[in-house]
Amino acid sequence: MEKIxxxxxxxxxxxxxxxxxxxxxxxxxVHKDYFNYNDIYLSYYxxxxxxxxxxxxxxxxxxxxxxxxxxxxxxxxxxxxxxxLLNSYLDERVSNEYIxxxxxxxxxxxxxxxxxxxxxxxxxxxxxxKDALELKGKVLRTNLKFKQALKLDTEIMDKTENxxxxxxxxxxxxxxxxxxxxxxxITKLSRYTDTxxxxxxxxxxxxxxxxxxAAQRLIDKIIDTFDSGYWISYDPIGGNQEKDKDxxxxxxxxxxKSSRDLELPTLLKYFSEDLYSSRFTQHTNSSKKITVxxxxxxxxxxxxxxxxxxxxxxxLQFLDEIxxxxxxxxxxxxxxxxx
Amino acid sequence: MDLxxxxxxxxxxxxxxxxxxxxxxLNAQELxxxxxxxxxxxxxxxxxxxxxxxxxxxxxxxxKSGGVENSRYIFLGDFVDRGxxxxxxxxxxxxxxxxxxxxxxxxxxxxxxxxxxKVYGFYDEIMRKYGNSNVWRYCCxxxxxxxxxxxxxxxxxxVHGGLSPDINTIDEIRDIDRKQEVPHEGAMCDLLWSxxxxxxxxxxxxxxxxxxxxKNEVDNFLYKNDIELITRAHQLVMEGYKExxxxxxxxVWSAPNYCYRCGNVAAVLRIEDDLSRNYTIFDAVQxxxxxxxxxxxxxxxxxxxxx
Ligand SMILES: C[S@@+](CC[C@H](N)C(=O)[O-])C[C@H]1O[C@@H](n2cnc3c(N)ncnc32)[C@H](O)[C@@H]1O
Ligand SMILES: [Mn+2]
Numbered sequence: 001m002e003k004i005x006x007x008x009x010x011x012x013x014x015x016x017x018x019x020x021x022x023x024x025x026x027x028x029x030v031h032k033d034y035f036n037y038n039d040i041y042l043s044y045y046x047x048x049x050x051x052x053x054x055x056x057x058x059x060x061x062x063x064x065x066x067x068x069x070x071x072x073x074x075x076x077x078x079x080x081x082x083x084x085l086l087n088s089y090l091d092e093r094v095s096n097e098y099i100x101x102x103x104x105x106x107x108x109x110x111x112x113x114x115x116x117x118x119x120x121x122x123x124x125x126x127x128x129x130k131d132a133l134e135l136k137g138k139v140l141r142t143n144l145k146f147k148q149a150l151k152l153d154t155e156i157m158d159k160t161e162n163x164x165x166x167x168x169x170x171x172x173x174x175x176x177x178x179x180x181x182x183x184x185x186i187t188k189l190s191r192y193t194d195t196x197x198x199x200x201x202x203x204x205x206x207x208x209x210x211x212x213x214a215a216q217r218l219i220d221k222i223i224d225t226f227d228s229g230y231w232i233s234y235d236p237i238g239g240n241q242e243k244d245k246d247x248x249x250x251x252x253x254x255x256x257k258s259s260r261d262l263e264l265p266t267l268l269k270y271f272s273e274d275l276y277s278s279r280f281t282q283h284t285n286s287s288k289k290i291t292v293x294x295x296x297x298x299x300x301x302x303x304x305x306x307x308x309x310x311x312x313x314x315x316l317q318f319l320d321e322i323x324x325x326x327x328x329x330x331x332x333x334x335x336x337x338x339x
Numbered sequence: 340m341d342l343x344x345x346x347x348x349x350x351x352x353x354x355x356x357x358x359x360x361x362x363x364x365l366n367a368q369e370l371x372x373x374x375x376x377x378x379x380x381x382x383x384x385x386x387x388x389x390x391x392x393x394x395x396x397x398x399x400x401x402x403k404s405g406g407v408e409n410s411r412y413i414f415l416g417d418f419v420d421r422g423x424x425x426x427x428x429x430x431x432x433x434x435x436x437x438x439x440x441x442x443x444x445x446x447x448x449x450x451x452x453x454x455x456x457k458v459y460g461f462y463d464e465i466m467r468k469y470g471n472s473n474v475w476r477y478c479c480x481x482x483x484x485x486x487x488x489x490x491x492x493x494x495x496x497x498v499h500g501g502l503s504p505d506i507n508t509i510d511e512i513r514d515i516d517r518k519q520e521v522p523h524e525g526a527m528c529d530l531l532w533s534x535x536x537x538x539x540x541x542x543x544x545x546x547x548x549x550x551x552x553x554k555n556e557v558d559n560f561l562y563k564n565d566i567e568l569i570t571r572a573h574q575l576v577m578e579g580y581k582e583x584x585x586x587x588x589x590x591v592w593s594a595p596n597y598c599y600r601c602g603n604v605a606a607v608l609r610i611e612d613d614l615s616r617n618y619t620i621f622d623a624v625q626x627x628x629x630x631x632x633x634x635x636x637x638x639x640x641x642x643x644x645x646x
Contacts, residue, residue, distance in 0.1 A: 008646040011645075011646040015645065066460070068459065068643065070643075074645050075645065252600060314547040317458065320420075320450065321574075321575055322546065322574075323576075324597065332645060
C-alpha cells in the first residue's frame with residue numbers, strides 16, 4: 001500500500017523532467033533566480049536511474065517519451081503556482097526574519113536546492129516515508145553537485161548513522177515519518193524547527209493520499225502547534241457530480257484504482273474549492289485567525305499567467321485541445337492559508 | 340482482398356498484418372485521389388466528429404446510428420491519436436470507404452499529419468504494435484489524400500476545424516492542392532485548425548495554428564455561399580454538440596469520455612431530407628466487471644493525471 005503511494009513520486013518527477021526537456025519550466029519570470037534549474041533535475045535523475053530497478057527505469061523512460069503537451073502545461077502550472085506563492089512569501093520577509101520551510105510528502109522535489117541558495121536565512125525540512133528519503137538521500141550524497149550545494153563534505157552532521165542515508169545539516173533536514181501518524185510528525189517537527197518562527201508548509205499532491213481524518217488531524221495539529229504559518233497546497237478536486245453532472249473525479253478515482261490500485265480518499269468528499277478550503281477554515285480547536293485563498297489551476301492560468309508567457313508556452317508545442325486543458329486544470333487547486 | 344473478413348478482424352481488435360495494411364492503404368489512395376477537395380453528399384446523412392482512436396466507441400457510434408450498411412456517413416476527421424486504437428479506428432473507416440465508397444466521406448483532421456501523430460500517440464502506437472514505423476508511413480500517405488470538406492445538398496458545409504481568412508467561397512477550397520502534409524499556415528491549415536469563438540473578427544488562435552472566427556465571419560460565409568449551416572468538429576464539447584451563432588454553426592464531438600478521463604458524452608448529427616437536424620447522444624463503452632475502463636488495454640498504460 002505504502003509502496004503504491006510512494007511510487008506516485010515517480011509520476012511527479014517524470015512530469016517535471018518532461019516539462020523541463022520541452023522547456024515549459026523553468027519559467028523565465030518565476031524561476032528567474034533559480035540557478036541551473038534543468039541541470040539540477042537532470043543530474044538528480046541521472047543518479048537516481050542508477051539506483052532504480054530496471055522496471056522502474058523503464059516505466060519512467062516510457063512515460064518521458066509519451067508525455068503530451070496538455071500534461072506539460074499542467075506541470076508548468078503546478079510548479080509555477082507553488083513557486084510564485086513561495087517566492088512572494090519569502091521575498092517579503094526573509095531579509096529580516098528567519099523562516100522555516102517544511103515540505104510534507106516531498107518526494108524527489110528539489111526546491112530546497114534553490115531556496116537554500118536564494119535565501120540565506122531559511123531552514124528547509126523535507127518530510128516523507130523513510131524509504132523515499134533514504135533513496136533521495138543516497139542520490140544527493142552520490143552526486144557531487146548536491147554534496148556541494150549542501151556543503152556535505154565539510155558538514156560534521158554528515159555521518160551515516162547505522163548506514164542511514166538521511167541528510168541532516170544546519171539548514172537542511174530530511175525528516176522521515178508517516179504523515180498519518182500526526183503525533184510522531186509533530187514531535188519530530190518540534191525537534192527540528194522552532195515553533196515560534198514563521199513556517200511555510202507545502203503539500204504538493206500529498207494531502208490527497210491521506211485518509212480524511214488523518215489529513216484533518218495533520219492540518220489542525222500543525223496550525224495549533226506553529227504560532228505563525230503559511231500553508232501552500234496543490235491537489236486534485238473531484239468536481240460536483242450532483243449539480244454539474246461532473247464525472248471527472250469519479251472517473252479519475254476508478255482509473256487510478258483499476259490501473260494501479262491507487263486511492264484518493266478525499267477526492268470526492270472535498271470536491272470543490274469551497275469544500276477543500278473548509279479543511280483549513282473550519283479548524284475549530286484554536287482561536288487563530290486564518291485567511292485562505294484558493295483557486296483552480298485553470299483560473300490561475302487565465303488570471304496569473306501574462307500574455308507574453310502564454311505566447312511563450314504556445315510556441316513550445318502544438319496544444320491540440322484547449323477544452324481538455326481546461327477540464328483537467330479546473331480539477332486541480334492551489335491554496336494558500338495564512339495564520 | 341476480402342474486405343468483410345478484414346472488417347470483422349478489426350472489429351474484434353485483432354492484429355492486422357503489415358502487408359494487409361499496405362494493400363488497404365494503396366487501394367484507399369487510388370480511390371481517394373479521384374475525390375474532390377470538397378465532396379458532394381446527399382441527405383439523409385449522419386455527421387460524426389472526432390474519434391481519436393476510441394475504437395469501441397466508434398463501434399457504438401455505428402450501432403446507435405444505423406450502421407454503414409444502411410445509412411450514409413461523413414466523418415469530420417481526427418480519427419487517430421490520443422486513444423489506444425488509432426490504427427484499428429482508421430483502418431475500419433478505410434475498409435468501409437473501400438467497401439461502400441458512396442456511403443462514407445472521410446475529411447482530414449489536424450491530427451491526420453505526420454508531425455502531429457508523432458507527438459500525440461499514433462506513431463508510438465504503431466511502433467508498439469509492429470516494432471517498426473512502416474504502417475505509420477502507409478497511413479500518413481493516405482492522410483494526404485483525404486478530402487478537406489464536404490457539402491450536403493448544397494446547403495451544409497462540413498469541415499474539421501473551421502473558416503480561413505484566405506477563403507471566401509467553397510470554390511476557393513476546390514483550388515487548393517491538398518495532396519501534401521498539412522502546412523503550418525494558409526488556407527489548408529486554417530480549415531483544419533480554426534475555432535469559432537465570441538470574437539468580433541479574425542483573431543489569433545491559442546492553439547498556435549489556425550484562427551478564431553466569430554459570428555460575422557460565419558454569417559458572411561453562409562451568405563456568400565448560399566448555405567445555412569457549417570458543421571465542424573475539432574473541439575471537445577461536454578454535451579457532445581454545441582450550436583452557435585443562432586444555429587449557423589455546430590460543433591459535433593464523437594469521442595465519449597475523451598482520453599478515458601474527461602467525462603463527456605458524444606454526439607452525431609443526422610441531417611434529414613428536409614435538412615432538419617437530429618442529434619444522437621451516446622456514452623463511452625461501460626467498464627467490465629465494474630473495474631475501471633474496459634477500453635484501456637490490459638498492458639498497463641500510463642494514466643495521464645498529475646499525481
Ligand atoms: C505524488 S508524490 C509528490 C511529491 C512531491 N510533493 C512533488 O509534488 O513533486 C506524493 C509523495 O507523498 C508521499 N506521501 C504520501 N503519503 C505519505 C504519508 N502518509 N507519509 C509520508 N509521506 C507520504 C509519498 O511518499 C510521495 O513521495
Ligand atoms: Mn482536431
